[in-house]
Amino acid sequence: MSSAVDAMLVMVLLLNFFVLGSSRIRSIIYTVAGQGVLLGLLPVMVHEGIGLRQAVVSVGAIGLKAVIIPRMLMRAMTDLPIRREIQPLIGFRTSLLLGAVATAASMGLAARLPTLGSAGSQLLVPASLATILTGFIILTTRIKAITQVLGYLILENGVFIFGVLLLEAMPFLVEVGVLLDLFVAIFVMGIIINHISREFSSVSTERLSTLKE
Amino acid sequence: MTEVEPAHSLAPLLAIWLPIAGGILISASGVPGLFLSRRSAGGEGVSAALHILGATAALAGAVLSLGSGSPAVLDIAWGLPLGSLRFELDGLSAVFLPPLILVPALGTVYGLRYWRQSEHPTTGRKLRAFYGLLAGSLVLLTMARDGVLFLFCWEGMALSAFFLVTTDDQDREAREAGWVYFAATHVGTLALFGIFSIVHAMTGSFGFDPLPRDAAPIGAGSAVFFLGLIAFGLKSGLMPLHVWLPGAHAAAPSHVSAVLSGVVLKTGIYGLARVTWMFPHPPMFWGAVLLALGMVSGIVGVMFAIAQHDLKRLLAYHSIENIGIIVMGLGLAMLGRAMARPDWIALGLGGAILHVWNHSFFKSLLFFSAGAVVHRTHTREIDRMGGLAHSMPVTAIMFLVGAVAICGLPPLNGFVSELMIYLGLLRTLHPEGTGPLAGAAFAVPVLAIIGALAVACFVKVFGAVFLGAPRRDHAGEVREAPAALLVPMAVLAALCIGIGALPAGVVPFLDRAVETWETGPAPRPQSLAQLAPLGWVTAIAVAVWGGSALCMIGICRLVRPHRVARIGTWDCGYAAPSARAQYSASSFAQALVAVFRRVVRPREHSPRVHRLFPRRASYRSHIHDVVLDEWIRPAIERISRLAMKLRALQTGRVQIYVLYILLAAIALVLSNVPVIDLLRRMVTR
Numbered sequence: 091m092s093s094a095v096d097a098m099l100v101m102v103l104l105l106n107f108f109v110l111g112s113s114r115i116r117s118i119i120y121t122v123a124g125q126g127v128l129l130g131l132l133p134v135m136v137h138e139g140i141g142l143r144q145a146v147v148s149v150g151a152i153g154l155k156a157v158i159i160p161r162m163l164m165r166a167m168t169d170l171p172i173r174r175e176i177q178p179l180i181g182f183r184t185s186l187l188l189g190a191v192a193t194a195a196s197m198g199l200a201a202r203l204p205t206l207g208s209a210g211s212q213l214l215v216p217a218s219l220a221t222i223l224t225g226f227i228i229l230t231t232r233i234k235a236i237t238q239v240l241g242y243l244i245l246e247n248g249v250f251i252f253g254v255l256l257l258e259a260m261p262f263l264v265e266v267g268v269l270l271d272l273f274v275a276i277f278v279m280g281i282i283i284n285h286i287s288r289e290f291s292s293v294s295t296e297r298l299s300t301l302k303e
Numbered sequence: 304m305t306e307v308e309p310a311h312s313l314a315p316l317l318a319i320w321l322p323i324a325g326g327i328l329i330s331a332s333g334v335p336g337l338f339l340s341r342r343s344a345g346g347e348g349v350s351a352a353l354h355i356l357g358a359t360a361a362l363a364g365a366v367l368s369l370g371s372g373s374p375a376v377l378d379i380a381w382g383l384p385l386g387s388l389r390f391e392l393d394g395l396s397a398v399f400l401p402p403l404i405l406v407p408a409l410g411t412v413y414g415l416r417y418w419r420q421s422e423h424p425t426t427g428r429k430l431r432a433f434y435g436l437l438a439g440s441l442v443l444l445t446m447a448r449d450g451v452l453f454l455f456c457w458e459g460m461a462l463s464a465f466f467l468v469t470t471d472d473q474d475r476e477a478r479e480a481g482w483v484y485f486a487a488t489h490v491g492t493l494a495l496f497g498i499f500s501i502v503h504a505m506t507g508s509f510g511f512d513p514l515p516r517d518a519a520p521i522g523a524g525s526a527v528f529f530l531g532l533i534a535f536g537l538k539s540g541l542m543p544l545h546v547w548l549p550g551a552h553a554a555a556p557s558h559v560s561a562v563l564s565g566v567v568l569k570t571g572i573y574g575l576a577r578v579t580w581m582f583p584h585p586p587m588f589w590g591a592v593l594l595a596l597g598m599v600s601g602i603v604g605v606m607f608a609i610a611q612h613d614l615k616r617l618l619a620y621h622s623i624e625n626i627g628i629i630v631m632g633l634g635l636a637m638l639g640r641a642m643a644r645p646d647w648i649a650l651g652l653g654g655a656i657l658h659v660w661n662h663s664f665f666k667s668l669l670f671f672s673a674g675a676v677v678h679r680t681h682t683r684e685i686d687r688m689g690g691l692a693h694s695m696p697v698t699a700i701m702f703l704v705g706a707v708a709i710c711g712l713p714p715l716n717g718f719v720s721e722l723m724i725y726l727g728l729l730r731t732l733h734p735e736g737t738g739p740l741a742g743a744a745f746a747v748p749v750l751a752i753i754g755a756l757a758v759a760c761f762v763k764v765f766g767a768v769f770l771g772a773p774r775r776d777h778a779g780e781v782r783e784a785p786a787a788l789l790v791p792m793a794v795l796a797a798l799c800i801g802i803g804a805l806p807a808g809v810v811p812f813l814d815r816a817v818e819t820w821e822t823g824p825a826p827r828p829q830s831l832a833q834l835a836p837l838g839w840v841t842a843i844a845v846a847v848w849g850g851s852a853l854c855m856i857g858i859c860r861l862v863r864p865h866r867v868a869r870i871g872t873w874d875c876g877y878a879a880p881s882a883r884a885q886y887s888a889s890s891f892a893q894a895l896v897a898v899f900r901r902v903v904r905p906r907e908h909s910p911r912v913h914r915l916f917p918r919r920a921s922y923r924s925h926i927h928d929v930v931l932d933e934w935i936r937p938a939i940e941r942i943s944r945l946a947m948k949l950r951a952l953q954t955g956r957v958q959i960y961v962l963y964i965l966l967a968a969i970a971l972v973l974s975n976v977p978v979i980d981l982l983r984r985m986v987t988r
Contacts, residue, residue, distance in 0.1 A: 179958060229961040238957065 095135050098128050099217040102251070103193060106224040109244060110189040111182050113174045115236060119163050122243050126155025129247055132254050136214070151250065159243065166236060180231040192223035214255050221248030318368035319375035319392050322400065322442055325361025329354050329407070330439025330459075333432035341424040350431045351411050354438065358408035361442050365400035368392045369812050374819075386451025386509050394819030395580060396445045398656055398812050399573045402663035403445060405798075406565045407438035409791035410558035413671055416787035417678060418470075418556050430470050430556065437463040441566060445573055450499035450509030457495065457570075461488040464567055467559045468551045480550035483931070487537050487547035494534035498578070501527050511577060513822045516584045524582055528589055531578035532596075539571025541630060542600035545623045546931040549607075552619035553683065557674020560615055564622040564670060565663035572629055572659055576652075576820060579637055583823040587641040591743075593634030598749045601627025605756040606899045609763065609892045610926040613683045614673050617764060618666065621709060624753060625662045629655045631746055632724045638731070638743060640821070645828035648821055650727030653813040653831045658720035660809070661802060665708035665717060668795040672702040675784035675792075676768060680775075685764060685888040690773035694781040699769040701792040706761040708799045711754045714844030716802035723835050725750060759895060767888035774882050804844040807837045889924060904929055 105125045109118050130152030133144045178185065196219030225245025229238060332353035336346020368375055374393035381388045392400075411434065420427040440459035447453040465488070469481035499509050501523055506514065514524075533544070540548040548568075552560045575593075579585065604623030611617035632655030639647025675698045676691060677683055692699040708715035728750070731743040773781075783789075802809060810831045817828050831837075896905050903926060910920030927933075952963075 226961065226965045230958045230965070232958070 095132070096213050098132060098135065099213040099251075102128055102217055102247075103220055106193075106221055106244065107186060107189055109240070110185045110224060110227065113178075113182060115174060115234070115240075116164075116167065118237070118240050119160050119167070122240055122247075123156045123160040125244070125247055126160070127152055129155060129250050129254075132251065136254055155243070155247070155250075163236065163239065178231050178233060185227060185231055188227050189220075189224055192227065193220040196220040196223060214251060218248050218251035218255070221245075221251060224248070314367060314371050315373065315375040318364050318371060319377045319390060319446075321364030321367070322361040322392060322446060323364075323377070323390060325357040325359070325364065325404070326439045326442035326446075328357030328360065328439070329442060330436050332357060332411075332435035332439070333428070333430075334435070336428050336431050339428070341428070342421075344420045346428060346431065347415055347420050350435060351415055354411045354435060355408055357439070358404045362401060362404045364392070365397050365404065368397040369394070369815060386449045388452060389449040389510065390443075390446040390452075391448040392446050394815035395576060396573075398816035399445050399569065399659065400442065402660050403441045403566050403569065404438075406663050406667045406795075407434070407441070407562050409667070409671075409794055410434070410562050411438075413558040413561075413674070413788055413791045414556070416785050417558055417674060426470050426472075430467065430559075433463040433466040434559065434562075437467060437562065437567070441570060444570060448511050450502065450511070453511070454492070454495060454499070458492065460567065460570065461492065464488070464551075464563060468555045468563075470556055470559065471554070474554065476550070477554035480547075480554040484547040484551045487544075491534040491537035494530040494537075497530045498527050498534065501530070502581075511581060513583055514581050521586060525586070525589070527578065528582070528585070531575060532592070535571040535574035535578070536596070537571070538574065539568045539626050539630075540600075540623050541571075541596055541626060542603055542623060543930055545600070545604070546928060546935055548623060549611075549616045549619040549928060552622070552670075553613055553615040557615070557670055557677060560619075560674070561667040561670035564619065565667035568622060568626060569659050569663060572626070572633070572655070575630070575633060576656075579633070579640075580820050580822060583640075585637055585641050585823075587638065590634050590637030590639075590641055593630055593637055594743060594746055595634075597627045597629070597631030597634055598746055599627070600624070600630060601753045602749055602756075603902060605753050605760060606903055607926070607928070609756060609760045610896045610899075610903045610905055612685055612889060612924075612926070614677065614685050614688075614764070614768065615670070615683055617685070617760070618669050618673060621669075621757065621760070622662070622666060624757065625658065625666065625709070628721065628724065628750065628753065629658045629662070631655075631750065632658060632720075632727070635724065635727045635731075635743070635746075636820070639727075640823040643824055643826070644730075645821070645826050646730055646834055647727055649814075649817050649828040649831055650723050650730065650834055652817050652820055653810075653835075654720050654723030654727060656813055656816050657723060657802075657806075657809065658717075661708065661716040661720050661799070664795050664798045664802075665705045665715070668701060668705035668792055668799065669709065671788065671792045671795070672698050672705065675788045676702075678788070679781045679784065685767050687774055688768045689771045689775075689882065689885065690769070691781065692769040694773075695769075695783050697789055698784050698792070699765075701789070701796055702769065703765060704796045704799055706765055708803070710757045710761055712758070713840070714800075714803050714847040716799045716806075719803060719806040719837075719840055721750065721754065722840065723831065726835055756895070760892075763888050763891045766886075766891065771885050772882040774885065804841060804848075806835075806840055807832060810837065902929070904933070 102125055105121050105128075108121050112118055112121070130148050133147045133151075137144055180188070193216075197216045200216040200219060222245055225241050225243075225248055228241030228244060232238060232241060332350045333346075335349045335353070339346045374391055376392075377388075377390045379388040411431075414431070414434065418427060418430055423430070437460055440456045440463065444453065444456035444460060447456050465481055465485050468484055469477050471477045472481075502511075502514075503509055505523055506512065532541075536544045537547075552564055555563060579589070582589075601624050604620050604625075604627055608617050608620035608624060611620060632651045632653075635651030636648045636655065637651075639645065639649075639651055675695065676688065679695065680688055680691070682688070704715065708717040711717040711721040725747065728743060728746045814828075814830050814832075817831070821828055896903055905924055905926050907922075907924040909922050910917075912920060
């Protein structure tokens with residue numbers, strides 16, 4: 091089972107890199123949706139045997155991360171006049187480099203962290219940290235509000251991977267908490283996008299700086 | 304045979320539940336009005352009725368508790384992780400309750416007419432809601448015996464007072480006064496947090512309880528005492544900490560000013576009494592510090608009062624003065640506890656608490672009558688009033704009663720409490736063992752100077768506002784205040800006269816409070832009835848009242864047979880006198896202000912007059928608050944200029960803010976990981 095989990099986590103990491111290197115927003119949404127599918131399968135794969143808990147978490151995660159939220163974002167895309175992230179604060183190549191450094195650092199850090207480690211695979215913790223950091227890189231370097239939402243989603247995905255690790259130790263509540271958190275975040279971000287485009291007729295967060303006192 | 308429930312067990316239960324229920328009812332009194340429309344006047348009646356109902360219940364409980372010997376306790380665990388729902392009504396709490404309940408209840412009647420919904424459609428509902436909350440939290444605050452519960456009530460009081468001060472939020476002055484108050488009260492709350500943390504560290508609970516000597520080392524005890532001095536001194540307006548007080552009192556609606564000055568300041572005094580109650584073995588310098596602060600506050604407060612041009616600001620500075628007198632009494636009681644002198648304790652604390660009662664009655668009376676004047680003349684400038692005794696005779700008499708009382712003159716109540724403090728201070732002069740306390744006797748002349756200056760100040764106010772000729776044209780149109788304003792004043796005036804004539808009536812309450820407060824090793828304090836010549840006080844009051852009545856009758860007899868002509872007051876023989884040529888309040892005060900100019904720092908802009916026929920010129924003078932405007936404001940400006948340098952961090956970019964979050968998260972992780980150890984391992988590996 092471990093090898094399958096490892097393969098999935100490597101896929102997740104690769105998808106991270108794809109997001110970092112891509113400028114097309116539509117394909118980033120598809121990528122994040124794909125990452126959502128992978129994550130949704132994780133609890134079932136890690137904890138052998140499909141209990142009700144794993145099933146609920148899986149179905150919930152896939153439903154939210156891979157279907158509902160990407161759909162909402164796609165709908166937002168049809169309303170907005172943007173297709174690409176043209177001018178990120180840091181270039182795509184530099185982002186990729188940063189992503190590589192972040193992934194390497196998380197591998198290094200995870201090896202030294204005192205974790206449970208027994209459940210699933212050795213890659214679980216580093217993949218989680220790397221995904222969180224990727225989310226942060228997207229959040230700090232991209233300008234368009236919708237890419238910000240995607241960055242936040244990736245960050246949440248990283249948190250979710252960590253949650254999988256704890257699924258046995260901690261109650262089911264943790265998982266619901268993660269999903270709920272995510273849902274709220276999407277709402278907030280949705281409102282922000284709406285407001286930015288209404289008030290400034292643009293969806294660039296750069297314009298937000300005019301709100302500064 | 305069935306056990307019969309003893310009848311007396313009901314009394315403590317009622318004594319605790321009645322004030323709690325009353326407090327909750329008062330807190331909620333303004334809420335129904337919020338659901339009514341702006342134009343509806345129904346909310347006014349409902350809130351006043353609920354308030355008075357709650358006040359009656361609470362007052363009944365307080366009186367019941369003052370009558371019975373034992374404290375009433377209610378202790379319920381609540382769901383919060385800290386503290387508990389612990390109320391206790393002992394003698395000290397109960398003695399503060401009557402003025403705390405009575406004055407806001409009278410204020411709500413006053414407010415029916417002073418701040419009518421039909422005249423203030425946008426602010427009326429808000430005002431009544433917060434007014435109720437303020438009055439209710441005052442009642443609950445005095446009974447809260449758990450630190451966390453106390454903080455809840457304290458904040459309820461502080462925040463609702465903020466919204467009351469800024470009732471007229473269109474007015475820049477009111478907003479500024481509100482912010483100064485807001486900052487001041489939260490500095491006080493911070494100090495309260497400190498107190499409860501230290502107490503928790505010493506005893507393991509957040510409760511207010513007397514601490515045995517070994518539980519309270521001198522350092523921690525002093526920390527609690529000085530933090531208490533900051534927290535409660537800020538609330539009560541003790542001199543260097545009074546900065547919020549004049550502005551807030553002037554900006555608030557008059558019945559709110561009355562509650563602020565008459566009652567809210569007293570919670571600070573209650574807090575000081577409660578904190579000192581916790582320490583049965585205080586060092587002597589605590590009492591000395593209190594006495595010194597009281598003297599400074601009293602004398603500087605009255606100096607500033609004389610210089611004011613704004614009627615309500617002037618009354619506010621008098622509150623600072625009176626708080627000073629109260630704190631002097633408290634300081635004397637603390638010295639008494641340190642020296643085990645029960646007579647100092649009884650006279651000092653008894654005088655202080657009676658002055659708390661008296662001040663809340665006569666100061667509310669003064670604010671109510673000043674409010675009636677402001678309501679009719681639409682100005683707070685003393686120098687623009689004048690001659691109001693003709694158009695508002697009842698208000699003038701009410702103001703006069705308050706003024707005589709605040710000056711500490713017989714036959715009114717201010718005299719009684721100041722007499723007790725005088726007697727106590729004079730006892731420190733007793734030849735046996737004054738020793739290091741010789742300085743305490745200095746308080747006697749200080750108290751006398753305060754009284755004399757207060758008389759001068761109120762001669763100025765009464766003369767300029769009510770006597771003479773009206774200074775403005777439309778002052779002739781001014782009418783007497785309506786009954787809803789006069790009735791609360793009359794009740795307060797009756798209380799002032801009553802306590803002044805029959806102080807023996809309130810002495811049992813004071814005795815109970817003193818007994819409760821005295822947790823130290825001193826012998827049981829004597830009754831105030833034995834220490835103070837209360838019979839003489841009554842005799843003096845009767846003599847003064849009788850004498851004045853005789854004089855009045857005599858003057859009437861003398862005057863009646865003759866024809867009486869009405870001529871302008873103080874027209875000094877001019878052929879064409881103008882009302883503006885009258886002796887003004889500022890010129891009356893000028894001589895005294897000049898004496899105190901080193902402290903008061905008046906700003907004068909006087910015109911240059913040259914040649915024989917000088918041109919038109921004007922003179923202006925204004926008084927600012929030295930502590931606020933010369934110390935605190937410049938300091939805050941410097942700090943905020945420094946803080947502006949941090950604005951570079953506020954880039955306005957979401958991306959950068961996320962980066963800050965990331966950096967903070969990394970820092971948090973690193974702070975938990977032994978980094979150096981980790982690095983060393985990496986190097987050695």
